[in-house]
Amino acid sequence: MFKQLVAAISMSLQTLPQRVGASSVIVIGIAGVVAVLVSVLAMGAGFRHTLADGGRADRAIILRGGSDAELNSNLTRADVDTISNAPGLARNSAGKAVLSSELVTVVNIPKIDTGTDANITLRGVGLELAEVRPELKVVEGRMFHPAVRELLAGAGAAKQFRGLTVGSVLHLRNADWTVTGMFTSNGDVHESELLADVDTVGSSIERNGYSSAVALLASAAEFSRFKDALTTDPQLKVDVQREPEYYAAQSKALTKAINVVGNTVAVIMAIGAMFGALNSMYSAVAARGLEIATLRAIGFGAVPVLLSVMIEALLLSLLGGVIGAALAWLFFNGHTVSTLGGAFAQVVFQLTVTRALIITGIVWACLIGLLGGFFPALRAARLPVAEALRAA
Amino acid sequence: MKFFPLIWATLWRKKTRTIFTLLSMVVAFLLFGVLETVDYAFAHPGGGATGADKLITTNKYSITLSLPFSDTQEIRAVPGVAEVTWISWFGAYYQESKNFVFALPVDTDSYFNLHKDEFIVSDEQMLAYRNTRSGALVNSALMKKFGWKVGDKVPLHSTIWTQKKDGSLDWTFDIVGTFDAKDATQAGQQASTLLFHYDLFDEGRSFGKGSVGWFEERVTDPSQSGAISGRIDALFANSPNETKTQPAKDFALAFMKQFGDIGFVLRAILGAVFFTLLFLTGNTMMQSVRERTPELAVLKTIGFGDGKVLGLVIGESLLLCVIAAVIGLALSYAALPIIKLGLQGVELSPKALLPGIGAAVLLALIVGLPPALRAGRLNIVDALADKR
Numbered sequence: 171m172f173k174q175l176v177a178a179i180s181m182s183l184q185t186l187p188q189r190v191g192a193s194s195v196i197v198i199g200i201a202g203v204v205a206v207l208v209s210v211l212a213m214g215a216g217f218r219h220t221l222a223d224g225g226r227a228d229r230a231i232i233l234r235g236g237s238d239a240e241l242n243s244n245l246t247r248a249d250v251d252t253i254s255n256a257p258g259l260a261r262n263s264a265g266k267a268v269l270s271s272e273l274v275t276v277v278n279i280p281k282i283d284t285g286t287d288a289n290i291t292l293r294g295v296g297l298e299l300a301e302v303r304p305e306l307k308v309v310e311g312r313m314f315h316p317a318v319r320e321l322l323a324g325a326g327a328a329k330q331f332r333g334l335t336v337g338s339v340l341h342l343r344n345a346d347w348t349v350t351g352m353f354t355s356n357g358d359v360h361e362s363e364l365l366a367d368v369d370t371v372g373s374s375i376e377r378n379g380y381s382s383a384v385a386l387l388a389s390a391a392e393f394s395r396f397k398d399a400l401t402t403d404p405q406l407k408v409d410v411q412r413e414p415e416y417y418a419a420q421s422k423a424l425t426k427a428i429n430v431v432g433n434t435v436a437v438i439m440a441i442g443a444m445f446g447a448l449n450s451m452y453s454a455v456a457a458r459g460l461e462i463a464t465l466r467a468i469g470f471g472a473v474p475v476l477l478s479v480m481i482e483a484l485l486l487s488l489l490g491g492v493i494g495a496a497l498a499w500l501f502f503n504g505h506t507v508s509t510l511g512g513a514f515a516q517v518v519f520q521l522t523v524t525r526a527l528i529i530t531g532i533v534w535a536c537l538i539g540l541l542g543g544f545f546p547a548l549r550a551a552r553l554p555v556a557e558a559l560r561a562a
Numbered sequence: 563m564k565f566f567p568l569i570w571a572t573l574w575r576k577k578t579r580t581i582f583t584l585l586s587m588v589v590a591f592l593l594f595g596v597l598e599t600v601d602y603a604f605a606h607p608g609g610g611a612t613g614a615d616k617l618i619t620t621n622k623y624s625i626t627l628s629l630p631f632s633d634t635q636e637i638r639a640v641p642g643v644a645e646v647t648w649i650s651w652f653g654a655y656y657q658e659s660k661n662f663v664f665a666l667p668v669d670t671d672s673y674f675n676l677h678k679d680e681f682i683v684s685d686e687q688m689l690a691y692r693n694t695r696s697g698a699l700v701n702s703a704l705m706k707k708f709g710w711k712v713g714d715k716v717p718l719h720s721t722i723w724t725q726k727k728d729g730s731l732d733w734t735f736d737i738v739g740t741f742d743a744k745d746a747t748q749a750g751q752q753a754s755t756l757l758f759h760y761d762l763f764d765e766g767r768s769f770g771k772g773s774v775g776w777f778e779e780r781v782t783d784p785s786q787s788g789a790i791s792g793r794i795d796a797l798f799a800n801s802p803n804e805t806k807t808q809p810a811k812d813f814a815l816a817f818m819k820q821f822g823d824i825g826f827v828l829r830a831i832l833g834a835v836f837f838t839l840l841f842l843t844g845n846t847m848m849q850s851v852r853e854r855t856p857e858l859a860v861l862k863t864i865g866f867g868d869g870k871v872l873g874l875v876i877g878e879s880l881l882l883c884v885i886a887a888v889i890g891l892a893l894s895y896a897a898l899p900i901i902k903l904g905l906q907g908v909e910l911s912p913k914a915l916l917p918g919i920g921a922a923v924l925l926a927l928i929v930g931l932p933p934a935l936r937a938g939r940l941n942i943v944d945a946l947a948d949k950r
Contacts, residue, residue: 445586
């Protein structure tokens, strides 16, 4: 039986070159499905990756209760004072809480590819920035100085939006702001933003107070103690979240939408490719009718014949899957794009073709191949031997 | 036309193959129709031509920064401006953050004058709205979504505005009436809209009093939009709150573009679909002609010219592609209501399906031409001897 199987498979593969046209339909059809599936899902993966990396479990973000996003939130100076005295916070050598009070607004800056205005986050940050966000590194130019209109541009933002290179000047609300440097931040969402001194931003947009406070905890385990202290304080009405949770919530809707669209399109394409595979395998079986009948006549069982057709389909679809995944990786992995994120501001991210996505694509390819190969294989196994021999 | 039965018969010569090829193509054209429609919707936000005379004025530096209410008088005095109204972003949801409500505080007189051809509201309910300070007019689709009835008191959570009286973010409204879009192409856009009194909002909020989110203008002559926009912006140049005025349509388009180059993504997918289709259909046509070589030779023997044989094969290819396109596009038309569920606020137009037929013809020519040429050039003697 095993010997028969090996012989039947090697035979079908040897005759494959004679059927290049029909076989290439399977390979190309499936490559198309997998390339589209992997590329679209890579968008979702990249976006999630950018937002999920935007936080540390031992960092908390505090917003006014019921605000959902920093842009809507409003904290007074008194609120921030109360927050910085709460238990559970990391304290520096001077005994001060490691906390940055931040003011978030969006500014219109044209996107390089479309030329139309996009919402870019301008984040006013406290001077404790380096302690609160040690991952933030100025890679070009220098840090902004407080009390003058200077700002840092995120590496992602500088790539996607006009006029954010070091040394350029932005005109915002009747004043010129100089871009003094460019920063990276582990590829997280802040790289899509502009950073400046919080009080300078406040005076520029005439706002007295803050949007949020970002605080480093003494340890990740201190979170509930810190949260409880704030939420039970009758003077305060705030929502306290771990940073990763806050950012994950912002990526949820879009990631879900991308996945739904990607999967729907790929399912539809897969159905089309399956019919294509059926066609190719039926014609392969028809072309090999004499050969298959001969095999059966000299004593080959139905099962090895069936399996040989299935395996041919599987190998062709596997090849298609690999080609599709490779194309997606070649063209789109690391491709930088930006979109309007959950917080009403642009998020710059890179399409990421992960190993999991490649495996998903190849699994899809094999499933299409198996479905498309099964019925033709059944026909091959049931071929009436005498008739097939006579017809030839 | 007299050859139609012949072409039809050859098309179904191998039933299974034709059916599988057709199914595969139908699926591709279904996808083509759906993606084209979505692409069209993103490229033509707002549907209809109703917005041609509307302008929108926002803060030049950020849509989230407010403008002073006092700008109203100056804008109203600009020649060519027929009406101006002011609105603020309320950022509301009902019960849970996923239940977004497009709640807008509006000034009754100027808002309904400016948008006078856009809403269907009964006179009676309009009067009730004018007379109820906490009243709200709600789109009937939104009413249905949350099971609201006229007379209900509904609490909406604003993510931005705290109330002066108790610092709460929860605002309660009395539903006094419902409205529908007059222009069907705007139904999708208005589906989550709830309108309430600007006065209630401005007096009730604990901060930001006297500021507005943006202005909307109606101009008497749409062809003057550019000049009027310039005049409005010139009024506030070099003030702390410079403005940016543009046609409402451009504003919507720019907003759509913020989501990224959706058109590029869709076209890339369509490209992949079309490319794989080319192979699939091309292969079927090639096989079909190869198998029929002796038959084609017979046709030539009984007097069919090279051109006619070529035409027959092209005709077969056209028939195959057009049947598939018509079925596929019809299916995608039938799927429009389902797509609408996922794309709230975007209006879908069946107009976008037309390029699908063009694509089918193009496809038919590309895949039909090589086998047709081959058939046309067929040498009778060789072909009859089946020397392929």
